[in-house]
Amino acid sequence: MPQSVHDRAAELHNLAAHAHAAAATAHGKGDYLTAHELSKRAHEHSASAHEFAMKLAVEAAGGDSNG
Numbered sequence: 001m002p003q004s005v006h007d008r009a010a011e012l013h014n015l016a017a018h019a020h021a022a023a024a025t026a027h028g029k030g031d032y033l034t035a036h037e038l039s040k041r042a043h044e045h046s047a048s049a050h051e052f053a054m055k056l057a058v059e060a061a062g063g064d065s066n067g
Contacts, residue, residue: 005056012049016042 019042027035 005052009049009052009056012045012052016045016049019045 019038023035023038023042026032026038
């Protein structure tokens with residue numbers, strides 16, 4: 001069975017949260033370069049999750065997400 005769109009949105013949010021936690025751990029260990037890279041990844045996951053959630057909201061409202 002294909003993954004539901006809501007499960008996918010939750011997965012993207014979880015990936016962002018995990019990357020944020022990993023970045024915090026790296027920063028706490030003084031590994032600032034790794035922390036920076038993980039923070040960038042967390043930001044990318046957060047942006048993807050937000051974009052996906054907004055697309056779902058538009059579709060749920062009956063709009064066309066293609067413009």
